Amino acid sequence: MTDTPKYGSSGADQCHKAAPTVDEITDFEILEIAVRELAIERGLFTADDHRRFTEFAESIGPAGGSRLVAKIWTDPAFKARAMQDPVKACLEIGIDWSKPTGFGTPSDYTHLTILENTPTLHHVITCTLCSCYPRPLLGMSPEWYRTTNYRRRLPRWPRQVLAEFGLILPPEVEVRVEDSNQKCRFMVLPVRPEGTENWTEEQLAEIVTRDCMIGVALPRPGRTADVAPVHKARRPVHSSHQEEGAR
Amino acid sequence: MSQKSELDLARVALLEAIRGQGKEWEVLAPCYGVTNPNPPWKTSLTAMCDSLDASGALPTLDRRRAEDELAEVVYNDVPAPESQLLALVHTMLNRGLVAEGELAGRMRTVRSRLEAV
Amino acid sequence: MKSKTIEKSQNNIGVLEEHPLGVQPRFKVGDRVQLRDMPYFFYTRSQMWARGIVGTIAALTYSDLVPEDEAFNVDGRVEQYYIVRFRQKDVWPEYPFENDTIQTESPERWLEPIS
Numbered sequence: 001m002t003d004t005p006k007y008g009s010s011g012a013d014q015c016h017k018a019a020p021t022v023d024e025i026t027d028f029e030i031l032e033i034a035v036r037e038l039a040i041e042r043g044l045f046t047a048d049d050h051r052r053f054t055e056f057a058e059s060i061g062p063a064g065g066s067r068l069v070a071k072i073w074t075d076p077a078f079k080a081r082a083m084q085d086p087v088k089a090c091l092e093i094g095i096d097w098s099k100p101t102g103f104g105t106p107s108d109y110t111h112l113t114i115l116e117n118t119p120t121l122h123h124v125i126t127c128t129l130c131s132c133y134p135r136p137l138l139g140m141s142p143e144w145y146r147t148t149n150y151r152r153r154l155p156r157w158p159r160q161v162l163a164e165f166g167l168i169l170p171p172e173v174e175v176r177v178e179d180s181n182q183k184c185r186f187m188v189l190p191v192r193p194e195g196t197e198n199w200t201e202e203q204l205a206e207i208v209t210r211d212c213m214i215g216v217a218l219p220r221p222g223r224t225a226d227v228a229p230v231h232k233a234r235r236p237v238h239s240s241h242q243e244e245g246a247r
Numbered sequence: 248m249s250q251k252s253e254l255d256l257a258r259v260a261l262l263e264a265i266r267g268q269g270k271e272w273e274v275l276a277p278c279y280g281v282t283n284p285n286p287p288w289k290t291s292l293t294a295m296c297d298s299l300d301a302s303g304a305l306p307t308l309d310r311r312r313a314e315d316e317l318a319e320v321v322y323n324d325v326p327a328p329e330s331q332l333l334a335l336v337h338t339m340l341n342r343g344l345v346a347e348g349e350l351a352g353r354m355r356t357v358r359s360r361l362e363a364v
Numbered sequence: 365m366k367s368k369t370i371e372k373s374q375n376n377i378g379v380l381e382e383h384p385l386g387v388q389p390r391f392k393v394g395d396r397v398q399l400r401d402m403p404y405f406f407y408t409r410s411q412m413w414a415r416g417i418v419g420t421i422a423a424l425t426y427s428d429l430v431p432e433d434e435a436f437n438v439d440g441r442v443e444q445y446y447i448v449r450f451r452q453k454d455v456w457p458e459y460p461f462e463n464d465t466i467q468t469e470s471p472e473r474w475l476e477p478i479s
Binding site: 083173179183189 | 378411414426445447449455456462463464465467468
């Protein structure tokens with residue numbers, strides 16, 4: 001998903017126009033500023049801390065994860081190092097989990113854990129308690145990942161939820177849900193797909209999207225973007241011991 | 248030890264006034280032809296949540312539990328990230344971390360400041 | 365406190381296993397354990413779905429203080445954390461797929477050995 005604004009597409013003179021912006025100041029924007037100023041004045045946190053965490057939030061994205069997976073796929077020695085010490089391997093590709101405090105952020109910590117898929121084992125990640133996510137490697141979590149809908153249903157009905165992402169796995173494949181409830185932060189290492197022999201790391205990184213590293217999608221040639229899940233239900237299906245009808 | 252605070256689900260007048268205007272980013276951005284998926288204040292909001300956790304003023308687990316409940320019961324028709332912002336402020340008001348009156352006043356001041364530029 | 369790196373367990377899990385010298389982990393990979401069903405009065409990181417279920421140690425991760433929100437045993441002791449694996453059919457009786465599993469992290473004190 002691109003963060004750059006779209007340029008106008010009609011006519012050559014459009015190329016020299018400034019990118020469109022939202023020209024009004026909404027109350028949401030005002031509210032965020034106001035509450036932040038008051039919080040700092042009341043000593044709830046410091047302006048310095050806020051600035052550091054803002055810089056962190058602006059610096060992260062999923063490209064690091066894609067490069068990590070691509071390098072693991074192409075470099076067996078790197079893979080061995082990565083499985084032994086994932087955080088140190090991230091440093092090799094320029095991702096530093098100790099930022100911005102020197103010992104990580106208060107929700108990402110420094111215990112990246114790689115979950116390796118095989119043809120008969122598929123991992124998928126959630127945090128039922130609060131939507132913890134490996135932000136230094138994958139950037140900000142997608143909104144669906146934060147919803148109670150995803151977090152409550154995935155542990156209970158993982159195949160149903162995966163189907164809503166278009167991913168259906170045969171029953172003999174073990175679907176393994178990871179509920180990241182403590183300080184480990186998890187990333188799925190997908191199986192390298194067929195049809196990518198002799199690809200460069202850059203080509204491979206292109207098909208390793210964020211959703212592939214959460215576990216709701218499989219990488220494959222030609223698939224370079226994530227799609228939104230089919231059912232954006234707001235009300236979670238509460239787990240009960242009654243028989244549940246077909247979705 | 249984290250305190251279990253009773254979450255007050257009663258609507259907050261100030262926040263109700265803000266949500267009723269149809270100015271959520273997912274509505275506004277397409278009107279202006281902007282394809283950024285997030286409003287410019289989202290990273291600042293994220294940083295605020297991290298800062299509140301780091302200082303201990305509002306731990307993440309507490310904040311997220313309140314947000315889950317508020318998002319389902321009070322702000323269930325507000326999209327992200329506005330729902331996250333409203334839930335955060337609602338929780339901070341509940342816990343006495345900020346007060347509604349001073350927040351309303353500060354919003355007026357901030358708007359005058361930004362519009363004067 | 366110095367930490368000692370241990371050989372990573374071969375379990376499709378890549379993680380730096382570490383515990384400080386002097387902290388002897390009680391469990392090893394493959395041990396059967398049960399998550400204690402403890403009362404809690406404050407917010408806790410032990411989810412309801414896992415309580416009382418028997419699982420297997422899948423990996424040793426790091427050592428750390430146990431979250432302060434436990435209702436008892438607030439003693440400031442550093443202990444080993446583990447990834448514990450459960451069969452979905454043991455967690456949800458009506459779960460329809462034989463092979464599926466679910467994992468979560470746990471500090472040592474929440475785990476009882478099962479022979």
